[in-house]
Amino acid sequence: MNTLELIQKNLDTFSKSERKVAEVIIASPQIAIHSSIATLAKMAEVSEPTVNRFCRRLETKGFPDFKLHLAQSLANGTPYVNRNVNEDDGPEAYTAKIFESTMACLDVAKNALDTSLINRAVDALTQANKISFFGLGASSSVAHDALNKFFRFNIPVACFDDVVMQKMSCINSTEGDVIVLISHTGRTKALVEVAQLARKSDAFVIALTAYNSPLALQSNLVLSMSVPEDTDIYMPMASRIAQLVLIDVLATGFTLRRGAKFRDNLKRVKDGIKDSRFDI
Amino acid sequence: MNTLELIQKNLDTFSKSERKVAEVIIASPQIAIHSSIATLAKMAEVSEPTVNRFCRRLETKGFPDFKLHLAQSLANGTPYVNRNVNEDDGPEAYTAKIFESTMACLDVAKNALDTSLINRAVDALTQANKISFFGLGASSSVAHDALNKFFRFNIPVACFDDVVMQKMSCINSTEGDVIVLISHTGRTKALVEVAQLARKSDAFVIALTAYNSPLALQSNLVLSMSVPEDTDIYMPMASRIAQLVLIDVLATGFTLRRGAKFRDNLKRVKDGIKDSRFDI
DNA sequence: TTTTTTCTGTAATAAAATGACATCTAATGG
DNA sequence: CCATTAGATGTCATTTTATTACAGAAAAAA
Numbered sequence: 001m002n003t004l005e006l007i008q009k010n011l012d013t014f015s016k017s018e019r020k021v022a023e024v025i026i027a028s029p030q031i032a033i034h035s036s037i038a039t040l041a042k043m044a045e046v047s048e049p050t051v052n053r054f055c056r057r058l059e060t061k062g063f064p065d066f067k068l069h070l071a072q073s074l075a076n077g078t079p080y081v082n083r084n085v086n087e088d089d090g091p092e093a094y095t096a097k098i099f100e101s102t103m104a105c106l107d108v109a110k111n112a113l114d115t116s117l118i119n120r121a122v123d124a125l126t127q128a129n130k131i132s133f134f135g136l137g138a139s140s141s142v143a144h145d146a147l148n149k150f151f152r153f154n155i156p157v158a159c160f161d162d163v164v165m166q167k168m169s170c171i172n173s174t175e176g177d178v179i180v181l182i183s184h185t186g187r188t189k190a191l192v193e194v195a196q197l198a199r200k201s202d203a204f205v206i207a208l209t210a211y212n213s214p215l216a217l218q219s220n221l222v223l224s225m226s227v228p229e230d231t232d233i234y235m236p237m238a239s240r241i242a243q244l245v246l247i248d249v250l251a252t253g254f255t256l257r258r259g260a261k262f263r264d265n266l267k268r269v270k271d272g273i274k275d276s277r278f279d280i
Numbered sequence: 281m282n283t284l285e286l287i288q289k290n291l292d293t294f295s296k297s298e299r300k301v302a303e304v305i306i307a308s309p310q311i312a313i314h315s316s317i318a319t320l321a322k323m324a325e326v327s328e329p330t331v332n333r334f335c336r337r338l339e340t341k342g343f344p345d346f347k348l349h350l351a352q353s354l355a356n357g358t359p360y361v362n363r364n365v366n367e368d369d370g371p372e373a374y375t376a377k378i379f380e381s382t383m384a385c386l387d388v389a390k391n392a393l394d395t396s397l398i399n400r401a402v403d404a405l406t407q408a409n410k411i412s413f414f415g416l417g418a419s420s421s422v423a424h425d426a427l428n429k430f431f432r433f434n435i436p437v438a439c440f441d442d443v444v445m446q447k448m449s450c451i452n453s454t455e456g457d458v459i460v461l462i463s464h465t466g467r468t469k470a471l472v473e474v475a476q477l478a479r480k481s482d483a484f485v486i487a488l489t490a491y492n493s494p495l496a497l498q499s500n501l502v503l504s505m506s507v508p509e510d511t512d513i514y515m516p517m518a519s520r521i522a523q524l525v526l527i528d529v530l531a532t533g534f535t536l537r538r539g540a541k542f543r544d545n546l547k548r549v550k551d552g553i554k555d556s557r558f559d560i
Numbered sequence: 561t562t563t564t565t566t567c568t569g570t571a572a573t574a575a576a577a578t579g580a581c582a583t584c585t586a587a588t589g590g
Numbered sequence: 591c592c593a594t595t596a597g598a599t600g601t602c603a604t605t606t607t608a609t610t611a612c613a614g615a616a617a618a619a620a
Contacts, residue, residue, distance in 0.1 A: 015598060033348055036576060047600045052578065063577065064344070064607095068313055071351045085532055091395040091402070094536065098529050099390040103383045110379040119371040138428050145421035145520070237528045240425070241521055248517045249378050252365055256374065295567060316607060327569045332609065343608065344576095567616070576607070584599070590592085 003066075003073040004029060005104075006058060018054045020044040025070070033071045037063045098237070105238035106245060109225040113246070121221055122253035124204050128178035130156040134166045135182035136191055142182045142208075142243045149251040153258075163190045170197035177203040184239045186213025195219055208243050283346075283353040284309060286338060298334045300324040305350070313351045317343045378517070385518035386525060389505040393526070401501055402533035404484050408458035410436040414446045415462035416471055422462045422488075422523045429531040433538075443470045450474055453483035460486045464519045466493025475499055488523050 007022050014022055024044040025032045032040060041048045055066035084101075085094045125131060131150055135143035140161035147159035160166045173179065179198045183191050186209035195218035198205050207219035216222040225242045287302050294302055304324040305312045312320060321328045335346035365374045405411060411430055415423035420441035427439035440446045453459065459478045463471050466489035475498035478485050489495045491504035505522045 017599065034345070037578095038576070048576090049578075049601090050599065053599090065314075067348065068351045071348045072354065074352065085536070087536065089536065091399040091533060094532050095393060095395050095398055095529050096390065098532060099386055099525055102525050102528070103386050106379055106383050106386075110376065113375060115371040115375050118375055122371070138425070141421045141425035141428060144424055145418070148418050148421060241524060244521060244524065245379055245382050248382070249375050252374050252378060253371060256365070256367065256369065297568065317609095318607070328608075329570090329610080330568065333568090561620100563618100563620070565616100565618070567614105569614080570612090572609105572611080574607100574609070576605100578603105578605070580601105580603080582599105582601080584597105586595100586597085588593100588595080590594095 003058070003069045005073075010058075014054070014057070017044075017046045017050045018057065020046055021051050021054045029070060029074055033067050033074065102238050102241055106242055109242040109245070112225055113223070117221060117223055118249060118253065121206050121223060121250060122257055124178050124206060124221065125150075125250060125254055126257045127176075128155070128204070129174075129176040130158070130178070132158045132160070132169055132173075132177070132179045133182065134160055134169075134179065134191065134194060136161060136163065136188055138240055139182040139184065139243070142240060142247065143180075145244055146180065146182075146247045146251075149247060150254070153251075153254060163194070166191075166194045167197055170194055170201055170203065173198055173201040173203035175202040177201075178206060179203050180206045180208065181215060181219065182208045182243060183213075183215055184210065184243070186210040186215035188215070191215055192218055208246060283338070283349045285353075290338070294334070294337065297324075297326045297330045298337065300326055301331050301334045309350060309354055313347050313354065382518050382521055386522055389522040389525070392505055393503070397501060397503055398529060398533065401486050401503060401530060402537055404458050404486065404501065405430075405530060405534055406537045407456075408435070408484070409454075409456040410438070410458070412438045412440070412449055412453075412457070412459045413462065414440055414449075414459065414471065414474060416441060416443065416468055418520055419462040419464060419523070422520055422527065423460075425524055426460065426462075426527045426531075429527060430534070433531075433534060443474070446471075446474045447477055450477035450481055450483065453478055453481040455482040457481075457483040458486060459483045460488065461495060461499065462488045462523060463493075463495055464490065464523070466490040466495035468495070471495055472498055488526060 004026065007026060011019060011022055021040070021044045024040065031043075035043070037048050037051050041051045044051065052063050055063050058066060058069075060066040060069055085097050089097065133143040133146040133150075135141075143159050143161060147157060150157045158169060160169060170179065179195075181191055181195055181198075186192075186207065192214045195205050195207070195215055199218065199220075204221070205219040206221045206223065207215050208223050208225075209215045209219075211222065211224035216224065223246060225239065225246065284306065287306060291299060291302055301320070301324040304320065311323075315323070317328050317331050321331045324331065332343055335343050338346060338349075340346040340349055365377050369377065413423040413426040413430075415421075423439050423441060427437060430437045438449060440449060450459065459475075461471055461475055461478075466472075466487065472494045475485050475487070475495055479498065479500075484501070485499040486501045486503065487495050487499035488503050488505075489499075491502065496502040496504065503526060505519065505526065
């Protein structure tokens with residue numbers, strides 16, 4: 001496991017002084033691995049043995065061993081941890097934090113995803129007579145984006161961000177239709193009702209939502225991501241990005257399933273809008 | 281560059297004793313990084329300073345620094361690189377590839393961004409009488425998303441994905457209005473015309489687009505990301521994600537600039553929709 | 561062969577990390 | 591509210607580790 005993530009996760013198991021050390025390391029891991037125990041101790045304003053004890057707590061042999069582990073995990077994967085934006089952060093700080101925590105969330109989302117479920121979702125989508133994407137609030141732009149993607153595949157596809165339209169559309173659904181419902185929390189009442197209507201009409205309901213949420217329980221297939229929303233200042237940020245990437249994954253799975261001929265078709269669509277663009 | 285490869289390549293530039301060290305390290309690098317200079321010297325049957333000199337020859341600060349470099353290059357594989365999806369990739373493969381290359385793109389985007397420009401953009405947005413977000417095609421969902429974010433700030437904000445509406449809106453703009461144009465390529469003729477109209481009406485034009493593109497040249501402020509679109513099967517994927525994260529950054533900058541009182545307001549908006557959700 | 565340069569090892573020094581112990585802090589029970 | 595105790599933290603001593611300076615050996619050049 002990634003050392004940096006490990007530190008982040010165990011942050012509350014550390015003592016006061018050890019947490020100081022953890023924070024200094026998380027803030028600038030690259031500096032940490034190039035420092036001696038003395039300089040790091042000074043940076044964290046603790047004593048040298050405290051740094052050493054901190055290292056041991058992370059199941060390493062000591063400080064030099066810890067540095068090796070940290071160095072490896074910095075090279076290995078995400079040096080990106082979910083850091084919250086502070087009130088006094090400048091543009092550099094909050095830009096970096098948001099990008100990095102988004103990347104960290106994508107990493108978590110990737111690991112939490114069940115690819116066999118993705119495969120089943122792609123199965124359902126490729127066999128669908130019609131695909132509908134529904135979302136409300138912040139999730140409606142995800143639905144729009146999905147529309148934009150699947151629309152190019154030249155199959156019947158719809159997208160509504162209005163509850164009434166969504167319900168009407170569900171009532172008119174039949175077996176063979178796939179309805180994709182998008183909601184971060186999975187607790188929006190209106191969307192749960194939409195799911196119920198869709199099920200009544202024998203449509204296949206795929207939910208991009210939280211595991212075990214009311215919406216998830218009403219769906220045929222759930223793609224859950226369990227992304228923490230720490231960074232957010234009262235609005236969904238990283239979760240929505242993860243959903244979008246998941247849409248990309250589904251769209252890619254779709255095109256791969258359809259084969260090479262189909263992809264040529266996509267290219268023609270793209271070439272078709274050439275005239276509306278400036279040449280280089 | 282990979283340290284182990286570097287050693288291999290420079291094998292003939294070393295002296296006799298240094299080569300002994302090199303060979304021991306190449307033979308068992310995992311042991312090497314966990315050994316002290318003394319044990320490694322003994323293994324190579326040379327003196328300790330020889331090992332040290334060997335490390336310096338590889339442009340490291342000394343033995344501990346060398347170990348860090350070696351540890352990093354031993355950390356398996358290049359993690360988040362832009363790997364293209366192949367026709368014969370299974371669900372695990374393409375899911376991982378899409379997530380990872382999205383993360384790689386975000387990393388590139390983050391490094392390419394100019395935070396002073398972000399700061400200026402936040403300046404403009406906070407002082408705006410009215411903010412409009414315009415995008416066409418795939419970028420329209422980014423514009424929608426931006427609307428959803430800035431709408432919560434309780435300021436006049438608009439979003440159109442229709443060229444005619446966009447143009448009309450621009451003609452009605454006045455000084456103090458900010459228009460944010462979103463386009464990956466920056467070559468969509470219609471959107472460039474929109475930019476020109478907006479400038480004529482003395483609106484401040486911010487473009488989220490490619491550097492030096494026709495759209496960029498027509499704008500007051502350009503936030504460019506230069507994200508490669510390798511992974512894409514003829515549709516924007518990662519670039520759009522990067523734009524969305526950039527919107528998050530701008531929205532965060534906005535809330536930070538507005539201060540604590542303003543953030544309490546945001547919380548009230550969120551609490552206000554509580555009734556429409558299921559409790560846990 | 562002599563001279564010069566380059567390499568390599570020894571020993572001294574400096575730096576770093578760890579261990580032992582004392583002190584402080586905070587929590588628990590009287 | 592104080593005494594006791596477990597845990598946390600720092601100081602200092604010790605040990606380990608790395609680096610430097612220098613001298614002798616090997617190789618190359620004259």
